[in-house]
Amino acid sequence: MEDKTLQQDDQQFVEFIVDADIYRTTVNKKYSRRKPYEPLNPKMITAFMPGTIQDVYVKPGQEVKSDTILCILEAMKMKNKLFPPFKGIVKTINVEPGQLVPKNFVIIELE
Amino acid sequence: MSIKQKTLDLKMRMQNALQGGGQKAIEKQVAMGKMTARERIIALLDPNSFHEYDLFVEHAARDFDMDKKHLPGDGVITGTGTISGFPVCIFAQDFTVAGGSLGLMHARKITKIMDHAMRLKIPLIGINDSGGARIQEGVNSLAGYGEIFFRNTQASGVIPQISVILGPCAGGAVYSPALTDFVFVVDKISKMFITGPEVIKSVLGEEISMEELGGARVHSEITGNAHFFANSEAECFDQIKKLVSYIPWNNTKKADPFPKKAPKTRQYRISNIIPTDPREPYDVRDVIRSISDDSDFFEVQELFAANIVIGFGRLNGETIGFVANQPLVLAGVLDVDSSDKAARFIRYCDAFNIPLVTLVDLPGYLPGIDQEHAGVIRHGAKILYSYSEATVPKITVILRKAYGGGYIAMCSRHLQADFVFAWPTAEIAVMGPEGAANIIFRSEIMNADDPEEVRRTKVEEYKQKFANPYVAAAHGYIDAVIEPSETRRFVIHALDISSQKSEKSPEKKHGIPPF
Numbered sequence: 001m002e003d004k005t006l007q008q009d010d011q012q013f014v015e016f017i018v019d020a021d022i023y024r025t026t027v028n029k030k031y032s033r034r035k036p037y038e039p040l041n042p043k044m045i046t047a048f049m050p051g052t053i054q055d056v057y058v059k060p061g062q063e064v065k066s067d068t069i070l071c072i073l074e075a076m077k078m079k080n081k082l083f084p085p086f087k088g089i090v091k092t093i094n095v096e097p098g099q100l101v102p103k104n105f106v107i108i109e110l111e
Numbered sequence: 112m113s114i115k116q117k118t119l120d121l122k123m124r125m126q127n128a129l130q131g132g133g134q135k136a137i138e139k140q141v142a143m144g145k146m147t148a149r150e151r152i153i154a155l156l157d158p159n160s161f162h163e164y165d166l167f168v169e170h171a172a173r174d175f176d177m178d179k180k181h182l183p184g185d186g187v188i189t190g191t192g193t194i195s196g197f198p199v200c201i202f203a204q205d206f207t208v209a210g211g212s213l214g215l216m217h218a219r220k221i222t223k224i225m226d227h228a229m230r231l232k233i234p235l236i237g238i239n240d241s242g243g244a245r246i247q248e249g250v251n252s253l254a255g256y257g258e259i260f261f262r263n264t265q266a267s268g269v270i271p272q273i274s275v276i277l278g279p280c281a282g283g284a285v286y287s288p289a290l291t292d293f294v295f296v297v298d299k300i301s302k303m304f305i306t307g308p309e310v311i312k313s314v315l316g317e318e319i320s321m322e323e324l325g326g327a328r329v330h331s332e333i334t335g336n337a338h339f340f341a342n343s344e345a346e347c348f349d350q351i352k353k354l355v356s357y358i359p360w361n362n363t364k365k366a367d368p369f370p371k372k373a374p375k376t377r378q379y380r381i382s383n384i385i386p387t388d389p390r391e392p393y394d395v396r397d398v399i400r401s402i403s404d405d406s407d408f409f410e411v412q413e414l415f416a417a418n419i420v421i422g423f424g425r426l427n428g429e430t431i432g433f434v435a436n437q438p439l440v441l442a443g444v445l446d447v448d449s450s451d452k453a454a455r456f457i458r459y460c461d462a463f464n465i466p467l468v469t470l471v472d473l474p475g476y477l478p479g480i481d482q483e484h485a486g487v488i489r490h491g492a493k494i495l496y497s498y499s500e501a502t503v504p505k506i507t508v509i510l511r512k513a514y515g516g517g518y519i520a521m522c523s524r525h526l527q528a529d530f531v532f533a534w535p536t537a538e539i540a541v542m543g544p545e546g547a548a549n550i551i552f553r554s555e556i557m558n559a560d561d562p563e564e565v566r567r568t569k570v571e572e573y574k575q576k577f578a579n580p581y582v583a584a585a586h587g588y589i590d591a592v593i594e595p596s597e598t599r600r601f602v603i604h605a606l607d608i609s610s611q612k613s614e615k616s617p618e619k620k621h622g623i624p625p626f
Contacts, residue, residue, distance in 0.1 A: 013392065016442050018474040019514070021543030023390045023442035028417055030333055030448070031441060037480040050315035076314060100316045 042085045045108040051075025053095045053107065062090045070108055071095070084110055128166050128183045132207030140207050145278060145300060146344050148188050148205040151238055155348045156192035156201070163190040165223065170216045175247040182208050185216040186241075189224040191233075194355045200228035203238035206278050210242035213284065217245070218255025225262040232361040234271040236351070239288060240278030256283045263290035268462035270361045273351060276301040276327075276337070277344060289336065292459055293354060293411070296327035296337040297347050303330055303337075328414075335415040335448060353409055357423040357430045358463055365464050366430035372405040374599065379406055381595045385472075387536050389512040389543075389578075395420055395435045395443070398470055398510065402599040404428065411456060416448035421456040426468070427603050432460035435470035436521065438511075445517055446477040447490040454493035461501035466606055469498075469522040472511040474543055491520065492625040498526045500622060504609035506602050509533040509580065509589065514542050524588045529612065530605040531589045532598070533580035539588070544574045 016023045054072040058064060070082045070090075088110040095107050112120070131137065131147065140147055146154065152161055170177065170185050186208035191200050202221050204211035221237070228235040244252040266272055267290065274288035275295045279302045288294045288303070296303075304325035311317050311324070323329065330337035339354070341347035359366045379401035385393050400406040403424035410422035418441040421434050434453050436443035460467050476482070476491055498505070498520070506529060507522045518539055522528045533539070541547060549556070552569040559565035576582075580592050593601050 018442060018444060018478060019542045019546030020549055021390060021474060021545045023392070023438070023474060025392050025438060025442040026440050028332075028440055034481050037484075050317060102316065 043088075043091075043110045044106045045070060045082055045084065045110065047073055047075075047101045047103055047105045047107055048080075049075045050103045051080075051101060053097055053099045053101060054079060055097050056093060056095065056108075058090050058093070058108070060090050060092060064088060064090060064110070073101070073107070082107070086110075125166065131183055131205050132209070136207035143278075143300075145206070145240070147207060148203040148211075148238065148240065151275075151277065151344065151348075152188060152190070152192070152201060152203050154345065155236070155238075155351060156194060156199070157196065160192040161190055161201075162192060163188060165189055165220045168216050168220055170214050170248070172214060172245075172248045172251070174249070177247050180209075182214075184208065185214060185220065186211050187213075187217045187220050189220045191224075191227070194352055197355050197360070198231070198233045199236050199355070200224045200231070200233060201236045201238070204241040204278075206240045206242075209245065211240050211278070212242050212245035213252050213255050214245035214248040215251040215255055218252070218258055221255075222258045222262055225259070225266065228270055229262070229266050232270060232363070234273065234355065234358075234360065235266065235291075236273045236275065237287065237291070238275045238277055239280040239284065240276075241284055242279060243282045243284055253283070256287070259287050260290060263287055267292075268362060268458075271355075271358050271463065273354070275347065275351065276303055277347075278302070279321075281305075281307055281325075285336075293338045294330075294336060295339045295341065295347050295351060296330055297341050297344055298327045300344065301327040301330070301337070331412075331414040333415075335412060335452060337415075338412050340414060354423075357409060357425075358465070362462055362464070368428040369404065369425055369430075371428045372425075374401055374403060375406040376401065381598060385510060385536065385595075387511075389472075389474075389536075389538055392438045392442075394439050395437050395470060395472065395510075399424060399433050399435060402426070402602065403431070403433075408433065412452055416446070416452045418443055418446065419449035419453050421453055423465075426599070426606060429606065430465050431606075432456060432465045432467050433470070434467060434522070436473040436517075438472055441477065443473040444475065444477040445473060445491060445494065445520060446482055447485045447487050450487075450490045450492075450494045450520075454497040457494070457497040457501055461497070461503050464503060466504040466506070466609070467498075467501060467522065468602060469505070469507045469528070471507060471509040471513045471518070471521040473514070473517040473521065474512060475515040475517040489625040491516070494520045495526065496622070496624045498522045498528075500616065500624075502612075502614040502616065504606055504612050505529050506605045506609075507531045508598060508602065509537040509539060511536050512538045512540075512543070514538070514540055529609050530601075532591050532593050532601055532605075533583070533589045534595050534598075535580065535592060536595075537580035537583075537589075537592070538578040539580055539583040540577045544570050544578055547577070548573045 013024050016025045052074045054074045056071040057069050064084045065087050073080045091109040091111040093108050168185050187204050189202040202224050272291035273293050274291045285303045302321050302325050308319050331340040339350045381401040384397045399408045408424045418437050420437045424431050505522050524531045548570040556562050556566045583589050
């Protein structure tokens with residue numbers, strides 16, 4: 001969407017494209033605050049919900065298989081074991097045991 | 112004891128019960144900017160119409176020293192009364208008594224008045240102001256909530272249910288309002304959430320204030336859980352009184368007719384509202400006001416998904432449910448939120464015998480990854496479902512553009528609208544001219560010496576041929592192309608002759624709408 005704005009009656013009019021036709025209209029808060037899409041990167045092991053890292057069982061450079069427990073993320077009173085989605089090598093570890101992590105935080109990077 | 116003494120004893124007992132949580136607790140309630148439960152009921156109902164029941168109900172909890180505690184009325188006031196002569200059952204949680212917490216007897220008082228409302232076939236109004244479950248009563252308070260939810264569901268579509276959130280309404284308690292038809296909230300007073308800021312902080316480490324998490328604004332603008340937003344309790348009660356004037360007592364009746372009144376045509380000139388260029392915005396509410404009685408329009412969920420407008424008005428004195436695309440916001444597209452909003456309103460009107468008038472002007476569904484991933488397919492389907500299912504008179508007026516899936520969804524002939532009218536400015540097509548020309552004439556445009564020039568001519572050609580109501584009229588998909596100034600006359604006539612409409616859906620237990 002182009003960034004052309006027109007001020008009229010306190011409302012910000014913008015150019016809004018639907019199927020190649022350009023409409024002059026306003027956008028609401030919810031629309032303007034929406035987050036851009038980020039494709040999933042399987043190499044990034046992220047926190048699927050906020051929680052506490054209880055323990056980390058791997059080291060950088062270590063080879064891991066799909067049944068290797070990487071770490072334990074304690075969230076909602078559950079101790080969740082995190083496994084790698086594929087066979088690979090641990091590149092970096094971004095957390096320490098006891099650390100509180102927000103949702104989508106990259107805990108471990110694989111390669 | 113003589114009758115005089117007995118009466119005196121009654122008066123003493125009443126006085127004791129009527130003071131609720133006592134002076135201190137009342138002062139606290141006032142300090143929070145809130146009215147007391149009894150004041151609220153009196154402010155909402157007609158003078159001297161409130162009749163209270165179950166004043167002497169007491170809890171029977173024994174654990175945690177509860178047997179030593181006396182809770183007047185067990186923290187909730189119940190009774191019946193009238194609003195502008197309209198009978199209602201009402202309950203109001205009393206925050207001054209144990210924080211309005213819900214125990215077994217508190218819940219029993221509520222379910223009793225709900226049962227009354229169902230038997231008497233009159234609306235139920237619930238004023239919520241409660242800290243939540245009474246922990247000391249354990250599973251009994253959970254049982255209480257469950258009994259309320261069950262009755263909310265049974266009553267849904269039979270009697271109007273109105274929830275007023277005038278304080279906290281947290282945890283399981285919010286599901287009762289969520290099951291009711293209309294939720295009223297007041298700025299800085301209403302707070303609704305499943306898990307509060309403290310739990311969120313301790314479990315998830317995220318910090319947020321109550322207001323930001325589940326204040327009146329959040330539920331009016333972002334979540335859509337609330338239908339009416341007010342700045343004060345007094346304004347909120349006025350809104351409730353107004354709403355009650357538009358709806359029937361129950362699903363076997365029609366809303367009471369009002370004296371007929373012409374629209375204020377000097378203020379709202381129907382021929383001057385819409386720009387003929389379909390890409391230019393205008394406020395569709397002006398079109399509604401230009402045809403409704405006295406130019407009156409009572410909007411529902413004004414702040415949520417403003418790309419569709421829903422609400423009540425009257426035509427020739429009869430209550431009408433209006434649904435209209437709003438070109439002023441997001442070009443009036445259908446998306447997840449606007450589909451949810453309209454679909455629920457359509458089902459409300461259908462359940463309570465309120466005819467639907469749909470005004471169409473939209474470019475289609477909102478494109479985008481976020482929409483697709485948010486499930487615009489199943490949400491968008493709700494609007495198709497609810498229009499198709501509705502058996503009340505359905506009148507559609509296509510004002511300007513009606514493209515693609517949006518055309519079908521907005522109560523088209525194909526979803527069994529009773530009458531479809533179109534203004535001469537209507538454009539009924541698969542998509543907008545630019546998009547359509549790009550696809551249909553793709554190779555011609557690509558192979559041309561001057562692609563831009565060819566594209567422009569092709570767009571123009573398409574506009575000439577298809578951007579009008581006459582192609583659809585030729586197929587009989589619209590019943591009449593009418594001048595804007597004839598809209599009110601046509602719609603009122605269509606409603607008049609549909610007044611005996613009785614359509615039966617195929618026999619079934621219930622459908623399976625794309626919830």
